[in-house]
Amino acid sequence: MKTLFALAGVILLTACVSGGPPPPDWKTDSADLIERYQKHALLGENTLAERYFQQAIDATGGAGRMTETARLWLVRCATRRAMLIDDACTDYAELAAVAPHAADQAYYRFLTLQWEGLDAALLPAQHRDLLRAPAATRHAVPGRVGDPLARLLAASLLVMRQEANAATLDVATETASSQGWRQPLLTYLKLQHEQAIAQGNAAAQARLARRIQLVEHSLMRP
16 A cells, blocks of 8 residues: 555555455555545645545445445545544444444544544554553654654644644644645644744744745645
8 A cells, every 4th residue: 555545544445465366446446546536635636636536436336335435435534634624524424324344433533533432453553652642742643653644644633632732733744845745734834824923933934924825826826
């Protein structure tokens, strides 16, 4: 699995057993399409991203696969929450009510901040330390997450839980910047700009305003 798709570790749509029969088209198509969705969503190319997502849903839905279709909605929810979009994951929840899966349900609870009593062992490995860490030290966990998108998601969930600090914002901003993920980068730069205003840091305000301008200009290009 490539890094982008590895965010939703609960999902395995492609066959991995060597020497076996090739996976059916709906599996390979949906895996490729959801990865494309994530790539373009993170770049802020929303029209193209939504087109790929709908095609992924059509691939699993056309095969009548409820669990796999629900998982695609879970990937969408994770991607959007990594970008600090407060997606409630309702489409996943509706499908999962009919076809529940323990690991998927745990990931859903993780994404929607229902952490009380959640078994960390059911989560993808890159998220377990965040759940297990004491609340007072969670802000340091994202910087230790190896996968960029999982790192960004960890930071974003802490922002949503109001457990992030300046270092958390720095980690998220640098992660988005290093990957060229314009959509979450713009959001985090604006958060840092607000922080600089609150601190009365004129130099930081000017530097961040210039970076925001650069990102916004790139997003306006067709």
